[in-house]
Amino acid sequence: MHFCTVEMVKQNGKWYAHFTLKKEIKFDEPETVIGVDSGEWNVATAVAISKQNQKPMKGKFWSGAKIREIRGKYAHIRRNLQRKKRLDLVKRFGHKEERIVNQQLHTVAKEIVAYAKQFEKPIIVMEKLDGIRDSMNSSAKLNRRLHAWSFRKLQMYVKYKANLEGIPVVYVNPKNTSKRCHRCGHVAQANGREFRCPKCGLVYNRDLNAAINIAHTLMRGMGWGSREPPELPNEVLVKN
Ligand SMILES: [Zn+2]
Numbered sequence: 001m002h003f004c005t006v007e008m009v010k011q012n013g014k015w016y017a018h019f020t021l022k023k024e025i026k027f028d029e030p031e032t033v034i035g036v037d038s039g040e041w042n043v044a045t046a047v048a049i050s051k052q053n054q055k056p057m058k059g060k061f062w063s064g065a066k067i068r069e070i071r072g073k074y075a076h077i078r079r080n081l082q083r084k085k086r087l088d089l090v091k092r093f094g095h096k097e098e099r100i101v102n103q104q105l106h107t108v109a110k111e112i113v114a115y116a117k118q119f120e121k122p123i124i125v126m127e128k129l130d131g132i133r134d135s136m137n138s139s140a141k142l143n144r145r146l147h148a149w150s151f152r153k154l155q156m157y158v159k160y161k162a163n164l165e166g167i168p169v170v171y172v173n174p175k176n177t178s179k180r181c182h183r184c185g186h187v188a189q190a191n192g193r194e195f196r197c198p199k200c201g202l203v204y205n206r207d208l209n210a211a212i213n214i215a216h217t218l219m220r221g222m223g224w225g226s227r228e229p230p231e232l233p234n235e236v237l238v239k240n
Contacts, residue, residue, distance in 0.1 A: 027168040030123035030222070034116045035215025036158070037177065037207050038126070038151045040064055041193065044108055045207035047236060048119050049215045051224055056182075056215070059208045059236040060115055062108045067150065070100050105150060109157035116167055124162050125218040126155055127174035172217040182212040208236060 007018040030051075037045045043064040047056045074097040081090050116122040129151055159169040179187050181197035188198055195202070195209040202209075 027123075027166065028121050030168070031121035032116075032119035032123070033215045033218050033222075033224075034112075034119065034122050034124045035211040035213070035218070036112060036124060036126045037210040037214055038154055039178075039207055039210070040068075040147055042207045043067055043105075043150070044112055044154065045205075045211045046112055046115055047208060047211040047215060048116075048122070049212070049219065050120065054219070054224065056208075056212050056236050059205075059211070059238045061207065061238070062111065067101055067104055070097060070104070101150065102153065105154045106157055109154060109161050112158050113161045113165055113167065116162065117165060122167050123218070124158060124167060124169045125214055126158070126169070126171055127177060127214060128171040129155065129174070170218060172214060172221070174214075177213045177217075178206065178210040180209075180213050182209050182216060208238075212236075 009016045009018055032048050032050045035047050035049065039045070041064055042061045044062040045059065047059045049056050074093060077093050078090055081087070081093065112124070116124055129148065155169075155171075162169050176187050178190050178195075181188065181195070181200060181202050182204070183202045184197060184200040186197055186199035188196070190196075190206050190209075193206055195204045195206045197203075
């Protein structure tokens, strides 16, 4: 533990020094990349790719159904309270909804870290979330803020829990993550739950394709060789 930065801030005519403490954690050289995609249908989708054979293995999905159900239930309650002009209660129910969603996100984060732990020297990679997701259309605008909020929370929990286990977490540029074919690199529009590549004919689970793309971005960044596209679609064993 050591001091990292000192920032001087003036408040009400007085100067304050803000010290930032930084704890250094040493990580081993990673052997397995864990690509994690977060979305609305599946709140998270993970896939593991080892340095040795570079083939995606053991995909896992965490359904977003529970969170959608909670959101739907509370949206209904809120509408009723607004109709009855009980705005005092709207806020209270909002806090309750937030708590319940948080609990769900904590559980998912815990399971993602447990998933990562079963592999040799894992490193978790997720999308950088500053930008707007490329898969979002204008009709999704209303929900965007809520989802962005959930994704950020989930990422925060994953990072915290993973670091406690000595697992590093990094972020990569999300550009075309859900639009790129993980087999041939062609960029196409994904429709529905499936990704269909018009160039090489790949038909693949949309979220799993995105998770593999996220992993590939980091693999390229770490210089894990130039990846030759496989001749056949990657058969990923999916465990639920
Ligand atoms: Zn393709």
